[in-house]
Each structure stands twice: as C-alpha cells, then as structure tokens.
Amino acid sequence: MAKQILKVEHLEKSYRENHILHDINFSIDEGEVVALLGPSGSGKSTLIRCLNGLEPYQKGNVIFNGKPVVPTEKNWQKLRQQIGMVFQSYDLFPNLTVLDNILLGPVKVQHQSREAAKATAEKLLDQVGLREYENVYPRQLSGGQKQRIAIVRALALNPELMLFDEVTASLDPEMVRGVLNIISKLAQDSNMTMIVVTHEMNFAQQIADRVLFLEDGHILEQTDGTKFFVNPQTDRAKEFLESMDF
C-alpha cells in the first residue's frame, strides 16, 4: 500500500461569519495526482491554501506524513519546505535574479551550501529549458518563462507534495502548453505527489488519478480521474463539465 502523504479531516473554514469550507475530508497517497475542480468561488483556492497554512482554519485536522499539524505559524513555516506551492501570479521576486530567486529557499531556509543548491537549481533549469536565463532578472522573462521558474523555485526545496493553484490562468494561450507539460512530466517522471487546481479540463483528465469536485465549499464527489470525465457521479459535476465545454 502506498504511503499516505496528506490527510484532511473535518476541515471547516470561515471568513468571519461567512462559512467557506464545510467538513472537508480527503487524503492523498505518495505519487498520487489529485485534481481539485469546481466552479469559480467554490473554495478551491481557499482549500489549497489551508494545506500549507497560508489560510487559518477553524476546525479539523491536517495530517502530514502521519503527523497531525499543530497549526502554529512556526510549524507551518517548517512544513512549507516539504509542501511546495505555485500560484497563478507566479510572483518571482523582481529584486533578485532567476538563480537567486531559486536559491533563496535552499540556501537561506534549508542552509544548503550555495554550490550544492546551485547544482540542483541548474539541473532543474535544464529540465524546464531555461538554463541560459539563470542570471537575468524576472522582468526580462515572458509570463510562461516566469511561471516555469516559479515551479523550479518551489521544486528546489525538494518538496514531498506540490500544490498548484491555476498556474496557467494568467498566461497567454501559447504559453500554457509548456507549463502544463512540465507539470505532467513532474507527475510521470518524478512521481511527484500533487494537488492541482485548474480550469484546463483536458489537462486535468490527462493527469488526474483522482478528482475532488468542490461546490459551495463542499466536496460533492471524489472520483477516479478516468471515470470523472466520462461519467461523473453527480448532476452538478455533469453540468460543470458541460459548462467547461468539455
């Protein structure tokens, strides 16, 4: 049986009196790819941000590698080395070169030697085809290149779990493919465990071992990837897929 990486139990989240997530339960095993799908405003970003402590939650447990997380900022800060996250807005640090963006975590947070961290970074840059850009500043890159660097920056910490929140949503169409390919390769070649929020249904179908379908802060269904896209369990998921032109 595969090792369980993350488990979420009875998670509840509200912003003041506004209840956003209701009794969220799921788990993810090592090497598994979970696509988190649902209409806009259903709580996908909120949920994924709870999983690395960027959003506080009011009730429930997040269990990482078998240990319940005591949700203090200090604990989350340590765990974030193991739980990488990439955002829609990529947000490279404009004041640092590409290489320094990537090295910041390994060198300052993990206290790796610069040489060792640089070797890893260059290997990763090679994999995303951006090795020759290591000394440029983010302003000299296209959106797609920035997002690929942002992925490398997260991977440089050697995380056990990756969270992707609509990482192609702000890219020009011709850039989307390249970024999605990198994520697919990460799943296939590196067997990375990941939770992916995306509006790219073809991509989700191709990559997802399992789909969590979220609506109004409830998980309406958890279905195998192969099944969800051809035969979703709920009418809401069916409507959702139709609305996505899928």
Place this chain on the structure above:
Amino acid sequence: MSSWQVIQQGLPLFEKGFGLTLWLSFVGIIGSIIVGLICSLLQYFQIPVLSRLASIYIEISRNTPLLVQLFFLYYAFPVFGFKLNAELCGIVGLIFLGGSYMAEGFNGGFDGVSKTQVETGKAIGLSRLQLARYVVFPQGFTLSVPALAANMIFLIKETSIFTVIAIPELTNTALDLIGMYYRSNEYLLMLVIGYAIILIPLSIILTILEKRVRYGTFGN
C-alpha cells in the same frame, strides 16, 4: 545705492545663512530618516509597547505645527531645566517633525509590497525576518523613495520657520537685512535664489535617483 550694490552688501551674510540652512537641513534630514526608520521597523515587527509608543509619537508629531514644536523646545523646555541653544532646538524640532513623516514614508513602502509577493515568500519557507530582509525591505525601500524624497524637500523648506527662534539661516538673514537696509526687493530675490539653488538641483537628483532605484528593483 544700486540694486547690485545692495546685493553685494548682503552677500557675505547670505552666504553664511545659506551654509547654515544647508547644514541644519542635512542634519535634520539624516536624523529624521534614522528616527523614521526606527519607528517604522518597530511598527513593522509589531514590537510590543515600543510600536505603540512609535505610533503615539507619529500622531503627535504629525498633528502639531513645527512652529509650536519649536516654541515648546525653545521657551517651555527651559522651564523644566533644559536649556538648548537655538540651533540645537531647530535640529531637534526638525527631527521631531521629520521623523514621523519619514516613518510614514517607510511604512507606505513596506505596505506597498504586494500581498502575493509576501505569500510566495512564505510558501518557500522564509521566516518573518527572512521575508523582511529578502523580499519586503528591498522592494519596500524602493517604493518609499518618492515619499522620502518629497519629505526631504519639505523639511528643507520647513527650516525657514527657524527664523522665529532667531537662527540666522537664509530666511532669518533676509529678514534681518531688510530690517537693516529697507531694500526688500533685492533681499527677497536673493532669498528665493538661495532656496532655488538648494532645492532645484536636489529635486532633479532625487527624481533621477527614484527612477534608477525603481528600475534596479522592478525594472520599470
């Protein structure tokens, strides 16, 4: 006497006043930046008690005129047994005023760093201190430069108020000369030129600096 002679007559005193205005501004600005930075850091890191004191100071400083602050230092302080000379009063007053403006300038810069930048920094495991050092401060300082530059110009102009406690800076010199020789046109012209010589080059330099720093940090 021709205007030219009047001007020549006033020149030595004006040079002195000019030097004094420059000196007081320089010390006042440096002091204000130090005080402002300290206050801003106390607030950024939410240091208990001290950050509260910093905000009280900022409120008082921003909501009282420099004139009143100077009177207080010069006339009221001696009552408590502290006697400061006029120049020291001027510098302390200017720093008291400028410190809060500079603090607000720094605060504005730090606040201007986007929330997503901060979150991305957190997401790679940076601690609060590391986040400040590698992400928020480098970008925040850049964002605060325009406000700091405007404050510098503002503080230099505020030194003209020192005349009320008889510091012989530029404005005081001009008023004295007018009082002595009754030639206000010439001396007021010299006064305007005196400030222009300081302020115009400075504001050009600061504008260039703003652009450079901005480009260095954000590339636009």
